[in-house]
Each structure stands twice: as structure tokens, then as C-alpha cells.
Amino acid sequence: MLLREVEYARPGSVEEAIRLLADNDGARALAGGQTLINVMKARAASPDLLVDLQDLRDLRGIRDLGNGSVEIGAMTTYADLVADDARSILGEVAASIADVQVRNRGTIGGNVCSNDPTNHFPPLLVALGARFTIVGPGGEREVSADDFFLGVYLTAVGPGELLRTITIPAGGQDGFAAVTIGRDGTCIVSAAASLNGGARIAIGCVDAVPVRARELEERIGHDLSEENVRAAAASLGTMLDPPSDVHASADYRRHLAGVLAVRAVLAAKERP
Amino acid sequence: MTSKRISLTVNGEVVEYDVDARRLLVHFLRDDLDLTGTHVGCDTGNCGACTVLYNGVAAKSCMLLAIQADGATVETVESLAADGELTPLQQAFSANHALQCGYCTPGMLMSAKHLLDTNPHPSEDEIRKAIQGNICRCTGYVNIVEAIKSVAK
Numbered sequence: 001m002l003l004r005e006v007e008y009a010r011p012g013s014v015e016e017a018i019r020l021l022a023d024n025d026g027a028r029a030l031a032g033g034q035t036l037i038n039v040m041k042a043r044a045a046s047p048d049l050l051v052d053l054q055d056l057r058d059l060r061g062i063r064d065l066g067n068g069s070v071e072i073g074a075m076t077t078y079a080d081l082v083a084d085d086a087r088s089i090l091g092e093v094a095a096s097i098a099d100v101q102v103r104n105r106g107t108i109g110g111n112v113c114s115n116d117p118t119n120h121f122p123p124l125l126v127a128l129g130a131r132f133t134i135v136g137p138g139g140e141r142e143v144s145a146d147d148f149f150l151g152v153y154l155t156a157v158g159p160g161e162l163l164r165t166i167t168i169p170a171g172g173q174d175g176f177a178a179v180t181i182g183r184d185g186t187c188i189v190s191a192a193a194s195l196n197g198g199a200r201i202a203i204g205c206v207d208a209v210p211v212r213a214r215e216l217e218e219r220i221g222h223d224l225s226e227e228n229v230r231a232a233a234a235s236l237g238t239m240l241d242p243p244s245d246v247h248a249s250a251d252y253r254r255h256l257a258g259v260l261a262v263r264a265v266l267a268a269k270e271r272p
Numbered sequence: 273m274t275s276k277r278i279s280l281t282v283n284g285e286v287v288e289y290d291v292d293a294r295r296l297l298v299h300f301l302r303d304d305l306d307l308t309g310t311h312v313g314c315d316t317g318n319c320g321a322c323t324v325l326y327n328g329v330a331a332k333s334c335m336l337l338a339i340q341a342d343g344a345t346v347e348t349v350e351s352l353a354a355d356g357e358l359t360p361l362q363q364a365f366s367a368n369h370a371l372q373c374g375y376c377t378p379g380m381l382m383s384a385k386h387l388l389d390t391n392p393h394p395s396e397d398e399i400r401k402a403i404q405g406n407i408c409r410c411t412g413y414v415n416i417v418e419a420i421k422s423v424a425k
Contacts, residue, residue, distance in 0.1 A: 001296065001315045001334075005273040008293035008339050030340075037296075037335045038317050050293065052340055079329070099405025100383065101320060104329040105336075184404060 001041045007049040014058065014135060014162065017051055022137045022160030024049045029162060031075055031110035034102050059109070059164065062086050068170025074109025074163040081108065088271070089128070089174035093120050096184050109163045112148070115155050115209070118187045122149050123204035124176055126212060127192035127264075128168050136161035149209035171196030175267030177260040178204075181247060188248045191260035193268045195224065201265065203257050206242035213261060215239060224269045226262075233258045233265075278342035282307070283351040291338040298322040300338035301348060309349035309378045313407070320406035323379035324348050330386035332405070349378035352385070360423045361385060368419035372410030380406045384420045394424050 007024075011017040021027045026048030030036055039045040053059060059075035062084045070086045081094035082103065090108075097103060097111075097120055111121045112132075126145040133142050134157050143156045150156060157163050171194055178190035190204035199220045201213040219232035237254030244250040274293040279286060282305060289304055301307045301324070313321030315334050322333040325347040333346075352359045358366070361384055371377045380403060387394055387402035394402065399420045400413070408416060 003294035003296070006293050008274040008276070008337070010342075033337070033340070034317065034335055037337065041315065050337075054340065099320070100386065100402055101323055101330045101332045101405045102317070102335075104326075105331050 003037075003040050004043060004046045006040070006047060008052065009049060010052045010055055012055050014056055014164065017053060017056060018135060018137060018160065018162055020049065020051045021162065025159070027051055029053055029113070031113075032077060032105040032107040033110075034098075034106040035110060035114045035116070053162075065167070070168045072108055072166045072168070074113075074165060075107050076109070078103035078106050078108070078111075087128075087168055087172065087174070089124065089176060090168075093124055093176050096120070096178075096180075098184060108166065112166070113155055113157055113163055115149055115151075115153055117152055117208055118190075118205050120176070120178070120187065120190060120204070123190050123202040123210035124174075124192040125166065125168075126202035126210040127194045127200045128171070128174060129194065129196075129200055131167045131169075132156065132163060133165045133167065134161050135164045140164070146212065152208045154208075169196070173268045173271050175264040175269075175271070177263035177267060179256050179260065189242070189253050189256035189260055191257065191264040193261070193264035195265070195268045198222070199224075199265060199268075201261055203236075203240065203261065206240045206253055206257055211240065213239075216261060220265065224265070226266060229262050229265050233261045236261055274339070276339055276342070278339060280341045280343060281345045283347055283354065289338075293337065293339050295338045296334055297324075297326075297336040297338045297341055297346070298333035300341075301333060301346070304338075307348050307350050311375055311378055313375065313379075318407065319376070320379040320383065320403075321376050323382045323406060325382055325386060328389075330383050330405075347382070349381055352381060361388065361420070364419040364422045365416070368415045368422060370411060370415040370419035371408075376406055376408045376410075380408065380416060384416075387420070388424060392424065394420075396421065399424070 028047035030050045030052045059073040061073045063071040078094040082091045130145045132148045148156045173195040175193045178187045194200045199217045202210040236258045242250050242253035279288045301310050311321035313319035317335045324333045
């Protein structure tokens with residue numbers, strides 16, 4: 001397929017990348033390209049300049065920060081996450097994204113910065129309480145997961161900025177559950193839970209951004225018995241306003257949200 | 273529009289070529305290098321017919337720009353029987369009737385090669401997971417899995 005004409009640059013440093021992104025209104029960062037190249041084919045996005053991040057080796061890799069927290073470079077691929085055991089849930093979820101070829105190229109930074117509402121990592125990182133380090137011409141800033149996802153295809157990473165790293169706080173009792181279109185396909189509804197000092201639960205595919213199930217978290221409290229979790233999740237759907245489409249009606253998504261939240265919490269609880 | 277001379281290694285040979293930034297790697301391979309073994313199936317990243325080994329790992333060449341491949345190493349299906357002799361994997365596809373129309377076969381072979389390069393003795397589950405990104409509409413996959421299994425022993 002012939003893409004629209006586009007300029008291309010391959011910076012050798014984060015600083016150079018930011019300069020290119022900040023100086024060109026129509027610039028887009030190109031990470032693994034497993035979303036961007038396809039939306040360019042469909043002309044759903046038509047950047048004037050692609051800033052290819054492949055040479056920014058500092059952005060790729062998983063680092064144990066020693067205090068139980070883990071720092072992940074934005075250019076870390078799904079395959080890198082699958083091969084790493086710093087935080088089990090990251091590799092498990094990465095292994096369920098698309099297929100081998102996509103996992104070899106697709107990156108966690110691309111996944112969250114594209115913020116497609118059906119993506120796996122946005123709800124997971126909200127549940128994990130991740131922090132996002134964004135660099136731009138004005139320097140570096142840190143944004144919480146609750147503030148990172150702003151809308152469909154929209155995040156706190158503004159024009160001229162770049163996501164550098166994602167930091168996951170200490171923990172390990174995490175769970176993820178999804179109903180997908182075929183095995184490892186696109187999510188119809190997803191739910192993520194993390195039980196590290198109180199439950200954090202996020203639902204995906206029911207709104208433009210992951211929805212924190214705060215009322216459910218409060219109801220669960222510290223009573224992780226299956227009975228309590230199921231009772232607490234029974235009314236979750238009534239608090240959501242999910243879309244209807246060819247894959248599921250809004251009502252069915254409300255139903256799935258409750259079912260998957262229970263599965264995610266119980267999976268998290270089972271983890272050592 | 274950016275046009276750039278790229279230099280990359282394709283099937284063991286260094287090639288240099290001027291490419292436009294918008295050129296997909298699969299079109300570069302097929303139309304510029306005349307390596308037509310790599311197929312364009314869906315052109316949306318779903319079918320896997322365009323799978324090549326890119327810096328040693330399976331990737332869909334319709335979701336890469338040729339210009340990104342400057343400095344990269346690419347192996348296409350043509351690298352498999354470089355001396356005219358089918359590799360054991362290709363022979364196994366033939367012996368097990370692992371294809372009918374053959375359209376998916378180049379991508380299927382490269383995904384299978386990537387699997388066997390990284391995991392010489394995969395289980396059936398691992399084989400199925402490895403070719404998840406390659407769609408075949410003829411075989412029902414059974415014979416493809418059998419073929420890969422027969423060289424994985």
C-alpha cells in the first residue's frame with residue numbers, strides 16, 4: 001500500500017528526538033510501528049514527519065530499582081517483557097497481545113501512547129499505579145497513571161514530548177482478565193487488579209480511558225473472600241456507560257465488567 | 273519527502289538502495305529487490321504472509337518502512353533454499369502436505385524458522401502459538417503443525 005508522503009528522521013539521542021518533535025507540528029514519534037504504520041495506511045493518521053526512536057537504546061530495557069519497583073523504558077518490546085520476570089503480570093499480559101511478530105516489534109510505550117481503548121496496558125498500568133516519566137523541551141515531569149490517559153488516542157504526552165519510562169511501584173499480587181475477539185485478539189472488555197496494600201481495579205474498553213472502579217475497591221476493602229468480591233462487583237456494571245458495537249452491546253459489556261473484575265481480583269489473590 | 277540511500281543485509285548480501293520514506297519494507301523486497309517470495313496478503317498486519325526475519329526475529333514486513341531497515345539484517349523465504357536444495361523445514365512442508373494454494377507458506381516458513389531457531393524442541397502448543405500471526409485458509413493448520421513438529425523432534 002502506498003502511504004501518504006512523509007518525512008523521516010532517525011535521531012541519535014532523546015534530546016534530538018524532542019527537538020525534532022517540538023520543532024515540527026506534524027511530527028509523530030515512531031516506536032515499533034505496529035499501530036502507527038497501519039493507521040497511516042488507513043490515513044487515520046497522516047504525520048508529516050516520523051521521528052524513528054529505534055536508535056535510542058536508553059529507552060529500551062527493564063530495570064529493577066532495588067526497592068521492589070521496576071522501571072521500563074518506553075521502547076521495551078512486548079517480547080522483552082515476555083522474556084523478563086521482574087514483574088510477572090507484565091510478561092503474562094504482553095504474551096497475550098496479538099502474535100509473535102507483533103510482540104517482537106510492538107512496544108509498551110507505543111501501546112500506552114496510542115491509548116486505543118481496547119489496548120491491554122492502559123487498564124493494567126492504572127491498576128498497578130504506574131508512574132509515567134515524560135520528557136519535553138521544558139525538561140522532565142512525572143504523571144500518575146490516573147492522570148496519564150486523557151481520551152481516545154490521547155494521553156498526557158503532549159506535542160513535542162516523549163514518554164521516557166514507566167515505573168511500576170513494588171508489589172506482585174496482580175491479575176488481568178479479558179474477553180477477546182478470538183484467542184489473544186482485541187479486547188471486548190478487560191479488567192486489571194492489583195492488591196498491593198488495598199485493591200486497585202481498572203476496567204478497559206468501557207470508556208475512552210481506563211475506568212478506575214473506586215467504589216468496588218472500597219467495597220472489597222481487605223475482605224478478599226470470593227463471596228465478598230462477587231457481592232461487591234455485582235453492581236459494577238450499573239456505574240459504567242460502555243459503548244455498543246458489533247462485538248458487544250453496552251449491556252453485555254456492563255455484565256462482562258463485573259465478571260472480569262472478579263476474575264482479575266481472584267487471580268491477583270492467588271498469586272504468591 | 274525524505275528519500276534516502278539505505279544499506280542493509282538481505283539474505284546475506286549487502287544491498288544499497290534509494291528509498292522514499294513512505295515505502296513499506298515488503299514493497300522494497302518485492303519490487304526493488306525482486307524477492308517476490310515474500311507475499312502481500314492483507315496489508316493490514318493481520319495475515320502474516322509478509323513475515324520475514326528482521327534482525328533475527330519474525331516481523332511483518334508490511335508494518336515496517338524500508339527506510340527503518342537501514343543497517344538491519346533481513347532474511348526472506350528465498351534465504352531458505354539458497355543453494356537450490358530445500359531445507360528440512362521446507363521438505364517437511366512438502367512431505368506433510370502443509371500447503372494447498374501456497375500463499376501463506378513463505379510467511380509460515382519464516383515464522384516456523386524463527387520458532388525453531390529460538391526453541392528447537394517446541395511442544396504442539398508452542399508451535400500453534402508461534403504461527404498464530406500467520407493465517408492459512410486452505411489447510412486448517414493441522415498439516416502445518418505436523419510439518420513443523422516433524423523437524424522439531
